[in-house]
Amino acid sequence: MGRKGLKTKDKHIKNLAKIVGDRSILHHKEDLLAYDCDGFTIHKYLPKAVVFPKDTQEVARLVNYCSDNGLPFLARGAGTGLSGGAIPVNGEVVISLVKMKKLLSVDYENRRAVVEPGFVNLKLTNSISDKGYYYAPDPSSQYCCTIGGNVAENAGGAHCLKYGVTTNHILGLEVVLPNGEIIEIGNNGVPDAPGYDLLGLITGSEGTLGIVTKITVRILKNPEAKQTVLAYFNDVSDGSHAVSDIISAGIVPAALEMMDKTAIEGVEAAAFPVGHPRDIEALLLIEVDGISAGIDEQISQILDVCKNRNVREVKVAQDEAERARWWANRKTGFGAMGAISPDYLVQDGVIPRSRLPEVLNRINQISEESGLRIANIFHAGDGNLHPLVLFDARIPGQTELAIAAGSACLQACADVGGTITGEHGVGIEKREEMRFVFTDEEIQAQTDIREVFNPGNLLNAGKLFPSPGRCAEVKKEIKEAAL
Amino acid sequence: MGRKGLKTKDKHIKNLAKIVGDRSILHHKEDLLAYDCDGFTIHKYLPKAVVFPKDTQEVARLVNYCSDNGLPFLARGAGTGLSGGAIPVNGEVVISLVKMKKLLSVDYENRRAVVEPGFVNLKLTNSISDKGYYYAPDPSSQYCCTIGGNVAENAGGAHCLKYGVTTNHILGLEVVLPNGEIIEIGNNGVPDAPGYDLLGLITGSEGTLGIVTKITVRILKNPEAKQTVLAYFNDVSDGSHAVSDIISAGIVPAALEMMDKTAIEGVEAAAFPVGHPRDIEALLLIEVDGISAGIDEQISQILDVCKNRNVREVKVAQDEAERARWWANRKTGFGAMGAISPDYLVQDGVIPRSRLPEVLNRINQISEESGLRIANIFHAGDGNLHPLVLFDARIPGQTELAIAAGSACLQACADVGGTITGEHGVGIEKREEMRFVFTDEEIQAQTDIREVFNPGNLLNAGKLFPSPGRCAEVKKEIKEAAL
Structure with missing residues (x-):
């Protein structure tokens, strides 16, 4: 697998290779460079080696070897994490789970599926959609991120407002503990399993308690119908109030997303423009799903709320193609910032929904104080903000300025009773900000x-x-x- | 508070009384007798004393005193638990939280309320219903059980099929740790809070990790509409299959309850008979809620499913009064066994929904083998069985026989990939059965x-x-x- 084959005098590399095979280990520097960061690219560290086990037993043997020999180690999925959770800051042996990528079983009757950790999120929905089922958590990276990584980070996504984040969909886990023991935990869909909630404890523990090697997830029946609304506002505050009003009306949308003017500039300059007006201050993307008969009533309530909040234009997707275009535009949002800025730093704070207008104001202030533009693309329905700090790393001092501005945004969230991460995790990025909460x-x-x-x-x-x-x-x- | 006042030479009693006041401690045997068991009455143990703190600071001082002096202690709510979690098996100092019963605040905009642990479950819904809100978890004892106890046991209820059990509604906790430290944990409604999921860990830990002194819960907007269906089946298997068919149709009922013939005999002999036919083998009580426009379609699908499964009679509640009668009949189900048997033991196993017919058969076998009647009243929608073993404790050996039959029912659940408790907890009752799973x-x-x-x-x-x-x-x- 490595470009030069296994030529080394390092006894640990040799012994690790004995466990996984010579073709399943990387240890030359040029191969390791691809593993020096994840989706959080501000800090980079080279691993000692990267190994690719093919099953749980190999993972357990690798873990035992590392533990017995005092070698730091960590697990890695697709490396799309946004807080540096898979970065080998101590020169770890990186245990890549990408070869463990099988869909092991689907039990439609009891609504669950069993996957290996390297199985890609979107592939699950693709594998079961012909039977009318899907897997709900949908991080924007779902076309490439792995379900193992989703468990580590307790990943969210646009549709988690109604359906909950990863932890709400995990029914069982097989875990290799740092001492090499293999345990099976979980409730298999039971409402309240006996004993302590180890399943909840491991989910979202960011790869610090064990390595997940098998995952039982809940699958859901496709909703009978979906409708999607796009609403443009001249005023951010009107858009924010519309968010609260929709929830207050008793509607639980499947998704309720917001983008501000700078974000819209980015997505319109990127791969999937949809022709949003450039002079609006905010847009809302709202999706409702459920039984057909109930959908029209909810859509009409949403349109009323938007009108009462001075919406400039509001429209319902005419067909699935239009809906898909709107979502592609939204889901490429972070990457789209590359079209308007050399670098960007995405943050991930959460606030009570009712404090949205004041926190957006504070983020504007932070932008002015730092002199850096900040775009906002976020899950407004559950108060999960994603300020995107735009900067240019080539200009001395701008990286530090961007980090400080991002941290100030998190402080603003903590100040109103919110917290410092909604779905991206703490990793190495937000360690110090843990003290805010x-x-x-x-x-x-x-x-x-x-x-x-x-x-x-x-x-x-x-x-x-x-x-x-x-x-x-x-x-x-x-x-x-x-x- | 005690009948004789504080007359004691015991230095610990005197010191505990200094913390809470003479009128907030019980230590005479005749006062303590009321605290020798909870809803699980098979084993009884006297506490050393019962203290009634009025706030978190008093709880912390009591905990510190007990810790410093090596006195075993535990917390108690209303004492309605069904697995013995609040029984002082080591002669504990019982810290009763019934005086800490305030509703501290309600934040309608962000959909949350803060309560003290002794606040009664149903009082929360009663306190917010005029604004159109309610608290979802509804154990059958909700008219008297406390939310603190619900947190300890991660209590369920009939409407947890759609809305989830207690842990899905807890947003924050204040906890006094056994070392007397007071910590605040929780995500305040954030989708995925940073750090380990301590909130999930403490919830359902059955009072073994700390004493919860303040609880932030999620409140929900009342559904726009509800409809309730009652279906009678001549055959248990038809009823079981109807349960699977309803879920397979993509409907998520708010509740989906089942009672078998023996259970029906009990509820019809008790306080709220509704005239169920005595010769049917099973009944289903099915409730759907949501937007009015969608309800009729779901009801018509449910009626179709029942007809396809040879239902003998099926009807929709004509008004709220009829709906309330059906629910009163169901919710008094356990107690109703007293009308047809001197004693009963309720068990609480969970199985994959698809294994319902075979496990019900196995429970029938266990009944025949033990010679004891077993009634079944349960949350069929989430596979949460409640076999009620009927016995007469006055007959030597019957108590042991009932315990063994209950344990055999749990083994039957574990054998099909289920587990040993769905909502009642392990307590002292199911400690050994933990080894089944x-x-x-x-x-x-x-x-x-x-x-x-x-x-x-x-x-x-x-x-x-x-x-x-x-x-x-x-x-x-x-x-x-x-x-």
Whole structure:
């Protein structure tokens, strides 16, 4: 698999190769460069090696080898994560799960499917759609991200407003613990399984408690009907209030997305323009689904809300092709920023829906103070903001300025009772921002749990929490720094 | 508060009384008798004392006192639990939370309310219904059980099929840890909060990780419309298949309940008879809710399904009064067994919906083998069975026979890939049955987590897991026993 074959004197590389085979390990620098970051590209670190196990037993043997030899290691899916969770900051052995990509079984009667972690998100829906089923969590990267990665990050997506994020769709997991033990956890769809909720604990733990090797997910029956509305507003505040009004009316849209003027400039300059007017301040993309008979009533309520909030233009998708165009335009949103800025940093804060207008104002202020443009493309329905800070890394100091502006946006979210990530995770990016929302005791309770699963802290160390080590060490450092 | 006032030489009682006041402690045997069991009445143990703190600070001081003095302690709500989670098996100091019963705030705009743990479940819906809102989890004991107890047990209810169990409605918790620290956890409604899912971990941990002192819950807008169907079947298998067919049709009913012939005999002999025919083998109670325009279509699909499955009679509730009568009849189901049997033991297993006919057959066999009648009243839509083993404790050996029959029902659930509790918890009742669904490693992972929160194991010890102590000790005992 490596360009030069296995030519090395490193005994660990040789031993790891014995587990997975010579063709399933990369260790030459030029091969490793592709694994020095994930979707978060601001910091880069080379792994020691990348191994590609083909099954759970190989994963367990790799984990045992790393644990026995004190080698740091971590798991990686498609590498689309946006907070650096798969970046080998300690020169880890990267255990890539892309070869474990089988759809193992589908049980339509009980509405569940079993997949390997490297199975691509969208492939699941594609595999079951002919029977009228789909898998609900739909991160924008769903055409390439893996379900294993989705479990690690507890990924969200545009349609999670009505259907919930990944954790709401995970029914069972097989996990290789850092000591090499293989456990099966989960409730298989049971409402309230006995014992502690290990399934919820592992889901979203960002690859710090174990390596997921098999996943049982819930599948849903396709809704009978869908309708999609596009609404243009001259005023951001009108758009924000329309969001609250729709929810207050008792409607739970499948998706309720918002883009501001800068974001619209980006998506219209990118691969899938749909001809949005350039002089509007906000657009809403609203989708409702369910039983046909109920849809028209909801659409008419939504149109009324938009009119009461001074909408400039509002239209219902005339067919599936139009709906698909609107969604393609929205889903390429982050990448589209590349069309209007050399670099961008996407942030991921959450706020109570009612505070939307004031937080958007504060983000505008942060933009003015930093001198950097900030675009907003986000899941308005559940208050999950994605400020995109536009910058140029070639200009000295701009990267740091962008990071500071992103952090200030998260502080603004925390200040109104929100939090610092809605779906992208903490990774290495938002470690320090954890202090915006957790006390030392609360962080300690979490690192104590990590210690139970991952006592040597060899698995994905230095992620998720404010320090590379234990919280107590941080306190010590802070105390020493204060002396 | 105690009948005789505080007359004691016990220094611990005196010191506990200093924290809560003389009128907020019980320690005389005749007062303590009311606290020797909960809704699970087969085993009884007297507490050392019962204290009634009025706020979080008092709870923390009580916890600190107990921890510092090596006194076992546990929290208690209304005592309606069905697996013995609040029974003081070690002569605990019982911390009753019934005085902490305030509704602290309601935030309609962001759809959440904050309550103290002693606040009664149904009171929440009653407090917000005039604004058109309600709290979804509806255990049958909701008229008296507390939301704190619901959190401990991750309580379910008839309407959890569509809306999810308690954990799906908890947005934040204030918790007093066994070391007296007060932490606030939760996502405040955020789709995917940063860090480990402590909220999910504490919810359903059956009072073994901490004492919940404040709860932020999600509230929902009342559905625009509801309709309820009652269907009578001559054949249990037809009724079971109708359950699967309704779900397969893509309908997600708000509730989908089933009762068998023995259960019907009970409810018709109890407080709220509705005139069900006595010679049918099964009835289904099905409720759909949502937008008015969609309801009629769903009802007509449900009626079609029932007809295709040879329904003997099927009817739609003509008004709210009729609907309320049907539900009162169903919700008093467990207690109704008292009308046809001196004693009953309710079990709580879960199975994949598709295995319903075969497991009901197996339960029939268990009934024949044990010579005890078993009634079934259950949440068929999510495969959550409630076999009610009818017995007479006055007949020597019948209690043990009933316990064995109940355990055999759980084994039957586990055998088809189900599990041993859907909503009642493990408590002291199903500790050994945990082995039906968890390996030693999986139990160890959980007791290790308990150790993090509850290192001295003074809080509610001997619950939830197969041994009074750590799993390793059990292994040792088993090993020694085998020698």
